Amino acid sequence: MKFFPLDVGVSEIRGIIDIIKDNGNAMEVSKLAEETDDEIDDLFPLLDAGVLLGLCKISKGNVVLTKKGVLLDQHNAKDIFSDALRHIEPFKSVLSLLKSKDKMSANEIADALLRRGISYNSDRITNEELISGLLTRWSITNHILSYDQESGLWEIYKRAANGQ
8 A cells, every 4th residue: 555655745746747847748757856956765755746646657767747747737736636635545544534533633543544554653653743744734735634723633624615
């Protein structure tokens, strides 16, 4: 089972997609590393996230944008990310858990994910913090989940009555 990588941000993904677009929608991973001033090893989590989000494919050392990757821009990024993340672990399982329980704490989510074999760290507290950070970074911005700081509970994002 492939999990969404930690320490990958929305702006980083959009940045590498823009670079690939500027290079004809395909380029060698080594050239991408040169253009981003990153080590190739540092690009792998970004590229893994891009593949999981359906934005690119990697084959024989080349990154090629998919149709979604070519279409990604500032106006549709939230919709593209939201649609894709709903099918990627751990977001998929968190949504499933919250459909049956309505609201859960980060601790409850981390424990339930662990029972499903989803863990980022063997230390329970560290694992909870990593999962909470990932959910905060990706699911709030992309309107998948909401977090109430006062109660410390997560729930499925509910669109406002006016569609916002």
